[in-house]
Amino acid sequence: xxxxxxxxxxxxxxxxxxxxxxRKELIAVAANLFASRGYYAVTxxxxxxxxxxxxxxxxRHFSSKEALLVAVFDQVIEQLxxxxxxxxxxxxxxxxxxxxxxxxxxxxxxxxxxxxxxxxQEFQNLPETDxxxxxxxxxxxxxxxxHLVHELRPEFSDTEVRAAVHAAIGLxxxxxxxxxxLPTEAAVNLLMSMALAALEHAxxxxxxxxxxxx
Amino acid sequence: xxxxxxILQRQLEEIGQIARDVDDPGEAxxxxxxxxxxxxxxxxxxxxxxxxxFRNLPAEDAxxxxxxxxxxxxxxxNVVVRMxxxxxxxxxxTAVHAIMALLxxxxxxxxxxxxxxVAEVLCSMALAALRPEx
Numbered sequence: 425x426x427x428x429x430x431x432x433x434x435x436x437x438x439x440x441x442x443x444x445x446x447r448k449e450l451i452a453v454a455a456n457l458f459a460s461r462g463y464y465a466v467t468x469x470x471x472x473x474x475x476x477x478x479x480x481x482x483x484r485h486f487s488s489k490e491a492l493l494v495a496v497f498d499q500v501i502e503q504l505x506x507x508x509x510x511x512x513x514x515x516x517x518x519x520x521x522x523x524x525x526x527x528x529x530x531x532x533x534x535x536x537x538x539x540x541x542x543x544x545q546e547f548q549n550l551p552e553t554d555x556x557x558x559x560x561x562x563x564x565x566x567x568x569x570x571h572l573v574h575e576l577r578p579e580f581s582d583t584e585v586r587a588a589v590h591a592a593i594g595l596x597x598x599x600x601x602x603x604x605x606l607p608t609e610a611a612v613n614l615l616m617s618m619a620l621a622a623l624e625h626a627x628x629x630x631x632x633x634x635x636x637x638x
Numbered sequence: 639x640x641x642x643x644x645i646l647q648r649q650l651e652e653i654g655q656i657a658r659d660v661d662d663p664g665e666a667x668x669x670x671x672x673x674x675x676x677x678x679x680x681x682x683x684x685x686x687x688x689x690x691x692f693r694n695l696p697a698e699d700a701x702x703x704x705x706x707x708x709x710x711x712x713x714x715x716n717v718v719v720r721m722x723x724x725x726x727x728x729x730x731x732t733a734v735h736a737i738m739a740l741l742x743x744x745x746x747x748x749x750x751x752x753x754x755x756v757a758e759v760l761c762s763m764a765l766a767a768l769r770p771e772x
Binding site for chain 2: 545566583584586587588590591592593594595596597598599601602604605606610611614615617618619621622623624625626627628629
């Protein structure tokens, strides 16, 4: 790394470390509070209180509640992508991998339903650079799906697989829009079987032509 | 009456008509699906604007529209429970919401596939997702 003589004085390494640990802690706490109570109901003071910081002290790490929300989004989607890659690499074959990621996504949607709903509501209002970065992460996540599903449905074109994947993700994410009141496990099982059947039988042939008697 | 209300009202009437006229639940479901898809295709980018409009409505109007939305969902639920006797009412309602989210995915994200082909893919997926397990 090139050294510049006119570098601004750096903070001692230990302070930086502590500060980054604090940031992580704040993001984790905010993610939990947003997910359990909802973004709009949680105040910056609530988050500060949970980690023993006053409002002004918290603002040294994050300039606003919105900045914290963006950090939570970044983290949530990164964790989802990491877990996706883990599951796929652990799976012995693509069909088993699909089963695992279908479960991953529906459990994610149920656990993070508050944050997914806030994403939908607030995304357009976020600063442009944040939107681009989050969109990129989202795109890459969807492409991981496309890559896997294409292996299982090689007769499909890339765009057909992508349309089917968007639809399957939409289905799996429905709990963020509608709280059914079903026990979690029942909802997970139902949505998983629906998504798997949908992906297995996705077809580009019009039904009128594909319909067979019986 | 807002523009949105008129649209929902028409959708509700047309889907109610299908539910009353088509006796076989499988056929009724396919017809309802096609109808819903044709509507979303025709609406195209206006769907997003309506969603936004819905969010910004005064509470009373939103309440009114939500009632219509409920009735709309319930027409589907009624067809699905006839077809899927293995599902409880709550499961059928969850399934219908899931199918609506599936059908709306094309409006939210662009796959690059022509709209008519997207409609075929979505229709086949929705029917497969709701088909009774054998």
